[in-house]
Amino acid sequence: MSILVKNLSKVYGQQKAVDNITFEAHPGQIVGFLGPNGAGKSTTMKIATGYLSPSAGTVEVGGFDVQQAPLQVKKCVGYLPEHNPLYLDMYVKEYLQFIGKLHQMKAAIRKQRIKEMVVLCGLEREQGKKIGALSKGYRQRVGLAQALLHDPAVLILDEPTTGLDPNQIVEIRQVIKTAAIDKTIIFSTHIMQEVQAICDRAIIINLGKIVADSTVAALKDAKGKENRITVEFAEAISVDALEQLPGVLEVSTLGEHRYEVRSEASEDVRAHIFSLASTQQWTLLGLQQEEQTLETIFQNLTQQK
Amino acid sequence: MFTILFREINAFLSSLIAYIVITVFLTAMGLIVWVFPDTNVLDYGFADLHTLFFFAPYVFMFLIPAITMRTFAEEKKTGTIELLLTRPVKEWNIILGKYFSSWLLVIFALLPTLIYYFTIYYLSLVRIKSPEGTLILTENMDSSGIAGSYIGLLLLGAVFTAIGIFASSISRDQIISFITAVFLCFILYLGFSSIAAIDDTTPFAYFIAQLGIDYHYNSVSKGLIDSRNLVYFVSVVIVMLSATKLVLDSRKW
Numbered sequence: 001m002s003i004l005v006k007n008l009s010k011v012y013g014q015q016k017a018v019d020n021i022t023f024e025a026h027p028g029q030i031v032g033f034l035g036p037n038g039a040g041k042s043t044t045m046k047i048a049t050g051y052l053s054p055s056a057g058t059v060e061v062g063g064f065d066v067q068q069a070p071l072q073v074k075k076c077v078g079y080l081p082e083h084n085p086l087y088l089d090m091y092v093k094e095y096l097q098f099i100g101k102l103h104q105m106k107a108a109i110r111k112q113r114i115k116e117m118v119v120l121c122g123l124e125r126e127q128g129k130k131i132g133a134l135s136k137g138y139r140q141r142v143g144l145a146q147a148l149l150h151d152p153a154v155l156i157l158d159e160p161t162t163g164l165d166p167n168q169i170v171e172i173r174q175v176i177k178t179a180a181i182d183k184t185i186i187f188s189t190h191i192m193q194e195v196q197a198i199c200d201r202a203i204i205i206n207l208g209k210i211v212a213d214s215t216v217a218a219l220k221d222a223k224g225k226e227n228r229i230t231v232e233f234a235e236a237i238s239v240d241a242l243e244q245l246p247g248v249l250e251v252s253t254l255g256e257h258r259y260e261v262r263s264e265a266s267e268d269v270r271a272h273i274f275s276l277a278s279t280q281q282w283t284l285l286g287l288q289q290e291e292q293t294l295e296t297i298f299q300n301l302t303q304q305k
Numbered sequence: 306m307f308t309i310l311f312r313e314i315n316a317f318l319s320s321l322i323a324y325i326v327i328t329v330f331l332t333a334m335g336l337i338v339w340v341f342p343d344t345n346v347l348d349y350g351f352a353d354l355h356t357l358f359f360f361a362p363y364v365f366m367f368l369i370p371a372i373t374m375r376t377f378a379e380e381k382k383t384g385t386i387e388l389l390l391t392r393p394v395k396e397w398n399i400i401l402g403k404y405f406s407s408w409l410l411v412i413f414a415l416l417p418t419l420i421y422y423f424t425i426y427y428l429s430l431v432r433i434k435s436p437e438g439t440l441i442l443t444e445n446m447d448s449s450g451i452a453g454s455y456i457g458l459l460l461l462g463a464v465f466t467a468i469g470i471f472a473s474s475i476s477r478d479q480i481i482s483f484i485t486a487v488f489l490c491f492i493l494y495l496g497f498s499s500i501a502a503i504d505d506t507t508p509f510a511y512f513i514a515q516l517g518i519d520y521h522y523n524s525v526s527k528g529l530i531d532s533r534n535l536v537y538f539v540s541v542v543i544v545m546l547s548a549t550k551l552v553l554d555s556r557k558w
Contacts, residue, residue, distance in 0.1 A: 049391040053557040074393040081391070085384030089319055090312075101308040102392040146388075 001062030001076055001153040002026045003048065003184055008057035009208075010043050017043045019208035020057070025184050025201075027153070030176070032199035032216075033188040036302050040208040041188040042082050045158050048186075049079045061154055075103070078152035082159050084143035088132035092123060092142055095131055096149060103150040117145040121175055137168035144172065148179055155179065157187040161194060173198050192298055206302040219297060228290040229261045230254065231273055234283035241280065245272040257285075309394070309402025310409075313376070317410055322375075326368055330414040333364050338421055346421075352429030352446045354421060358454040358526055362494060362519075365411070365458075365465050370486030372410055373469025374479045376403045377549075381477040396553050400546055404470050411462040415455070422451055453528030460538040461522050465490050467545035474552040493541070494518045 003025045010018040018040040025031045035041050046052040048059045050070040058065055064072040087095060093114060100110035118127050121141040126134055131142060140160065147155060160176065161169045176185065177198055189195065195202050195216060202219055204212040212219060231242075235257065242251045242259065247267025252260050263269040270287055277284040317323040337344050337360050344356045380386040389399055429445040465486075472486035473479075497517030501510040514520045518541070521534040 046387075051387055051391050051556070071393045071395070074391060077391070079388075079391045081384065081387045083384055085388050087312075087316075087385055088383075089316060094315075098308065098312050099392070102389075102394050104393070 001184060002060075003154060003186065004058075004060040005044070005048070006058050006060070008044065008047065008059060009055050010040070010047060010052065011055045016208050018047070018054075021205065021208070021210050022057075023203055023210065023213055025186055027182060027184050028180075029201060030180050030185045030187065030199045032195035032202040033186055033205065034190065034192075034195060034202055034298065035188075035205040036190060039205045039302075041205060042158055044205075045079075045156050045186070045188060046081075049077055049156055050074055051081075075150075076153045078147035078150065078155045080143045080147040080157045080160055084140055084160075086131045086139055086142060086146075089130065091130055092127045092134070093118075095142065096145060099146045099149055105150060113149055113151065117149055120148070120178065121145040122171065137164050137172075140164060140168070140172060141175070144175055153183060155183050155185045155187075157185070159188055159190075161189065161191065169194075204298060204301050211301045212297075227263050227265055227269070229263065229270060229273070230258065230286065230288045230290065231261060231284070232258045232286035233277070234285055237280070237282050241276060242273070245269055245276060247272070306398040306402045306405075309389075309399055310406045313403055313406035314409065317372075317406070322372065323410055323413075326372055326410060327414045327417075330364055330368055331417055334361065334418060334421075346425060352425050354425065354451055354454070357418060357421060358458060361415075361458055362461055362522065365462060366490045366494065367487060368414070369407070369411060369462065369465040370469045370472065370483045370490065373407045373466055373473050373486060374482040375473065376407065376470055377474040377553075378477055378479045378482045382479075390553070390556075396550055400470065400549050400553070404466060404546060407470065408463055408466045411466060412459065415458060415462070422446075447528070450526070450528040453530060454526040456530060457522045457525035460525065460535075461494075461518060464493070464518055464538055464541045464545075467542040468493070471545045471549045471552070474549045494522075 005021060005023050008018055008021050009016065021040075021044065033041050033044070043052065047054050048061065048066060050066050050073055053067060058067065060066070061073045062076050066073050087098075090098065096114045096117065097110065100114065105113065118124055121144055123138065123141055123145060126138050131139060134142065140163075144157075144160060147157065155176075157176070161172050164172060173194070176187065179185075180198075187199075199216055201215050202212070203210060237257070239251050239253070239259065242248065242261060247263045247269045248261055249264065250262045252262075254260050261269060261273070270289065273287060274284065276282075334357060338354070338357050339345050339347065342348065344360070346352075346354070346356060349356075377386065380389065390396070426444065426446050426448075430442050431445060433441050433443055435441050468489045469482075469486040472489060473482040475485065476482050494517065498514050498519050500506055501514040501517075506513060515537075518538075521537045524531060525534050
């Protein structure tokens with residue numbers, strides 16, 4: 001089932017939290033929803049799950065409009081809200097039972113699915129505990145199990161990995177990836193590696209507007225107009241000689257005998273630097289090409305206003 | 306609706322709320338009806354339970370808001386309300402589930418007081434011998450009046466619960482919900498009849514008094530269940546629960 005967001009806006013008083021955004025997400029795709037805090041990610045997700053209603057525009061999930069047919073939409077959406085709210089006084093299994101009943105799952109199927117979810121989310125050892133007694137990582141798994149329980153075609157996860165330690169983050173990502181095969185997944189985050197690690201496509205949103213929407217690979221290419229290379233030598237060298245090399249735009253000094261060379265992406269200046277060093281008898285200690293990371297792309301896109 | 310209802314009842318039972326409410330209610334009523342010298346039935350000498358039905362509304366005025374204050378306020382505070390409202394469940398089911406679970410707890414607290422009735426019933430039996438010498442037992446208690454009073458108390462509990470649910474929905478803070486609910490219960494129970502008693506309002510006294518719960522409660526208590534009273538109770542409940550629905554929907558405005 002696909003998600004169709006059309007001209008969606010949400011206004012809180014004077015502030016436009018979401019400003020006329022349009023995008024689609026299709027089955028088998030993990031869409032990373034990126035943006036700085038307060039960009040409108042959560043608001044968009046809350047509208048898509050029928051918790052809030054839009055000021056303008058529509059959200060369709062599997063052909064159903066969220067405003068017109070909220071129950072049908074809610075049936076096929078699995079949602080993990082921000083901060084992962086849970087009933088701390090319930091036992092893990094009891095809680096999953098409760099959620100299953102809210103989804104009107106039949107008793108036998110419910111039991112079967114709960115078993116599967118407990119295994120999938122790695123909750124075997126904790127399944128008899130009260131949720132209040134679980135650590136944050138395990139609570140997050142319970143939240144995820146809850147969202148996946150009714151085998152939804154669409155999964156909406158709002159910052160599923162915040163506050164987890166690195167190992168837990170990797171594990172949760174694994175769970176999401178495992179679940180992803182035939183589902184449409186939208187998942188918000190402000191951590192870049194996350195998008196690189198699991199998303200097929202990234203939508204970057206800033207101040208309520210979409211500033212980029214493409215595959216992660218295309219996003220990296222699009223901005224790669226120049227290369228940055230860090231070079232380090234053992235002794236003093238002539239900066240001028242470096243600047244004379246073909247393709248070099250600028251050389252700046254980073255530290256003692258360390259320089260950053262900005263060059264055009266079309267020209268690989270590393271070879272030139274190496275041959276220059278050998279003819280000049282400089283001792284080359286390091287030569288490193290910086291990749292244009294999503295982080296810098298993200299910063300570029302969200303800081304310009 | 307039943308899913309929510311059972312979860313709420315479980316929450317009552319796994320926290321101390323249910324036990325404390327029932328214990329406090331029964332202790333207070335037990336002391337008033339049987340022990341305190343000014344109010345106890347034994348010294349009073351008449352076989353009726355009017356002390357129970359007179360004091361119970363005042364105890365309910367504090368106990369019921371204590372039961373209902375967490376229903377929505379807690380969910381709002383912890384954010385679980387978002388979880389509930391994004392499941393395929395109608396808002397009315399959530400409201401009714403919470404409402405009936407709280408009301409059930411009130412009914413459970415009230416059930417053991419039936420023992421008071423049977424106690425007084427047996428105490429008041431008078432043995433009379435017929436001229437032929439056989440023993441005829443005659444009862445001295447106005448059982449239908451008491452049945453009416455119980456129905457009145459259940460309806461009063463239903464109204465207070467609805468007020469409590471509404472008060473809980475307007476805030477994320479349980480104390481604010483509690484105080485709001487106590488205040489609304491107080492106004493509705495005593496406020497209108499007191500206003501009606503002011504000299505200046507005498508021309509409208511009859512109508513103002515009818516707005517209060519106590520007017521209808523007292524008339525049901527007599528054992529005469531009039532449809533007008535039932536309509537009053539049911540409509541207050543409906544108004545309060547509809548207001549709750551409105552508050553829940555207001556997140557979308």
